[in-house]
Amino acid sequence: MRRWNGWGDDTREYPLPEGAAAFLEEAAGPGQPPQDAALEDVIAAVPESRLPAHPLVTTDAETRVRHARGQSFPDWMAMRAGRFGAFPDGVAFPISGEEVQALIQYAQAAGIRLIPYGGGTSVVGHINPLGGSDPVLTVSLARLNRLESIDTASGLACFGAGVNGPDLEAQLRAHGFTLGHYPQSFELSTLGGWIATRSSGQQSLHYGRIEKLFSGGVVETLRGRLELPDFPASAAGPDLREIVLGSEGRMGVITQATVRAARLPEYEAFHAVFLPDWGRAQAAVQAIIQAGLPLSLLRLSTPVETETTLALAGHERLIGALEGLLRLRGVGEDKCMLMIGITGRAKTVKTALGEAVDIARQHGGVHVGQTFGKQWIKGRFDTPYLRNTLWERGYAIDTLETAVSWDRVPAMVDGLEAALRAEGEDAGERIHVFTHLSHLYPIGSSVYVTYLFRLAADPDETLSRWQDMKRRASETVVALGGTISHQHGVGTDHAPYLPAEKGALGMETIRALYGQFDPDGILNPGKLYA
Numbered sequence: 242m243r244r245w246n247g248w249g250d251d252t253r254e255y256p257l258p259e260g261a262a263a264f265l266e267e268a269a270g271p272g273q274p275p276q277d278a279a280l281e282d283v284i285a286a287v288p289e290s291r292l293p294a295h296p297l298v299t300t301d302a303e304t305r306v307r308h309a310r311g312q313s314f315p316d317w318m319a320m321r322a323g324r325f326g327a328f329p330d331g332v333a334f335p336i337s338g339e340e341v342q343a344l345i346q347y348a349q350a351a352g353i354r355l356i357p358y359g360g361g362t363s364v365v366g367h368i369n370p371l372g373g374s375d376p377v378l379t380v381s382l383a384r385l386n387r388l389e390s391i392d393t394a395s396g397l398a399c400f401g402a403g404v405n406g407p408d409l410e411a412q413l414r415a416h417g418f419t420l421g422h423y424p425q426s427f428e429l430s431t432l433g434g435w436i437a438t439r440s441s442g443q444q445s446l447h448y449g450r451i452e453k454l455f456s457g458g459v460v461e462t463l464r465g466r467l468e469l470p471d472f473p474a475s476a477a478g479p480d481l482r483e484i485v486l487g488s489e490g491r492m493g494v495i496t497q498a499t500v501r502a503a504r505l506p507e508y509e510a511f512h513a514v515f516l517p518d519w520g521r522a523q524a525a526v527q528a529i530i531q532a533g534l535p536l537s538l539l540r541l542s543t544p545v546e547t548e549t550t551l552a553l554a555g556h557e558r559l560i561g562a563l564e565g566l567l568r569l570r571g572v573g574e575d576k577c578m579l580m581i582g583i584t585g586r587a588k589t590v591k592t593a594l595g596e597a598v599d600i601a602r603q604h605g606g607v608h609v610g611q612t613f614g615k616q617w618i619k620g621r622f623d624t625p626y627l628r629n630t631l632w633e634r635g636y637a638i639d640t641l642e643t644a645v646s647w648d649r650v651p652a653m654v655d656g657l658e659a660a661l662r663a664e665g666e667d668a669g670e671r672i673h674v675f676t677h678l679s680h681l682y683p684i685g686s687s688v689y690v691t692y693l694f695r696l697a698a699d700p701d702e703t704l705s706r707w708q709d710m711k712r713r714a715s716e717t718v719v720a721l722g723g724t725i726s727h728q729h730g731v732g733t734d735h736a737p738y739l740p741a742e743k744g745a746l747g748m749e750t751i752r753a754l755y756g757q758f759d760p761d762g763i764l765n766p767g768k769l770y771a
């Protein structure tokens with residue numbers, strides 16, 4: 242069963258490898274396991290539902306608890322400390338577009354706020370009820386999860402929008418296709434959620450972001466049904482898919498989505514290269530991406546992320562041998578790990594790998610083959626389980642992300658890391674911060690920062706520490722010319738910073754656009770914009 246207060250299936254654990262506990266203590270100080278709330282106590286505190294009865298709506302308390310929060314840091318604090326604030330007054334699990342439309346009409350007639358819910362993996366407060374006097378209905382798309390049709394000649398597949406990553410891939414693979422969209426939340430996040438948040442998968446270099454994969458579909462709105470045809474391309478005015486992408490539940494409920502699937506690749510492999518320092522490593526990846534090679538993944542870790550990844554991977558003997566080899570080749574303590582993925586026709590992509598490795602070598606890189614790549618691909622969806630383990634040992638982990646042009650990447654990495662560390666120093670705490678570049682473009686890169694810190698004895702103190710770090714880091718993103726999100730979206734946590742990049746006219750346009758579909762502001766209020 243899915244964990245109610247953490248990540249993933251409650252039968253799966255991520256035990257800390259040997260040596261990792263000592264590494265954490267050295268990096269952030271000794272952790273104190275927190276006192277988590279019990280599910281029964283949280284359920285007992287759920288207030289009476291304010292919803293009028295409806296045959297599609299359950300007001301069962303546990304179901305409401307399980308749909309009240311996502312996966313942001315404040316969500317974790319709320320779930321673990323049992324301080325939820327608001328709960329949805331009910332949850333519905335429609336099985337058709339008609340049922341979704343009936344629920345929308347019910348919400349409108351009774352002054353109910355409606356939150357579309359995919360996998361609940363939002364890390365920015367997208368699916369949380371915000372409290373207030375109006376009742377809240379959460380509409381889960383979980384039962385709209387089937388492959389409706391597939392056109393194998395064109396690679397177009399139409400799904401119920403609530404399908405999650407593994408189910409979507411399994412249904413496509415049965416026909417010899419893949420979507421290739423692999424966010425780290427793949428296990429639980431859904432197609433509709435990916436579209437509504439403009440998600441990016443780990444192999445977007447080859448398959449494209451969700452913007453490229455989303456070909457058409459159906460959105461149920463307060464003004465009726467909007468159907469988006471799936472043309473290969475069109476010059477017929479503005480593309481309405483663009484207003485669905487990133488709509489964060491404010492425009493309507495996406496019930497069906499047609500995606501552009503690819504035939505299963507003939508060949509796929511992930512190789513690691515180690516570069517001697519961060520400066521040379523950045524120069525290498527910039528040159529590789531600008532060479533336009535058909536790669537599927539480039540992921541470059543800073544020296545601290547490289548060291549942390551190796552420490553948390555276990556395999557001490559293997560890593561000791563690797564470090565000895567690297568030292569002989571001039572790659573020492575400041576080493577940066579670069580993962581290179583290739584996906585596609587064997588001959589073409591092996592040639593591309595060779596060219597990428599050659600470029601890396603010109604910057605002092607040492608190619609170490611597939612061992613680390615195989616480990617990474619095997620465990621890439623397990624890593625979120627580490628968050629459960631760390632929490633239980635008294636450590637919190639969170640991430641921040643943005644994207645900037647290449648000239649701003651070094652300043653953004655330094656600025657974000659310094660902002661988080663400085664906030665820690667002010668609180669008398671050590672913040673263990675590390676960064677990678679994982680979505681690269683010829684004109685720039687995403688910057689993805691992970692930070693680990695100790696939980697305070699008092700949950701309010703931990704939350705306030707996180708709020709200070711988040712505020713300082715978000716202000717740094719804005720000041721250094723980055724987008725407030727490259728892939729996680731806006732929700733509530735990033736909403737205060739959106740006007741800085743959209744401008745007053747831009748914000749007015751977004752409000753007017755979604756107001757056209759939902760003039761009374763019934764759908765997911767307070768998310769994306771106030």
Ligand SMILES: Cc1cc2nc3c(=O)[nH]c(=O)nc-3n(C[C@H](O)[C@H](O)[C@H](O)COP(=O)(O)OP(=O)(O)OC[C@H]3O[C@@H](n4cnc5c(N)ncnc54)[C@H](O)[C@@H]3O)c2cc1C
Pocket residue numbers: 311312356357358359360361362363364367368382402403423424425426429430431432433434435436437438439440441442443488489490491493494495496625728729730765768
């Ligand atoms: C461990 C972890 C790793 C992550 N890694 C990545 C990553 O690599 N790349 C990435 O892009 N993101 C990542 N995320 C963030 C998150 O998974 C994405 O934002 C994802 O797209 C959310 O999908 P979901 O189905 O869980 O949506 P939810 O969290 O349920 O909802 C998100 C938003 O979309 C709206 N929505 C959902 N479904 C619909 C629908 N059918 N119609 C209308 N609106 C809808 C909701 O109202 C809400 O505003 C990660 C999150 C976690 C916890």
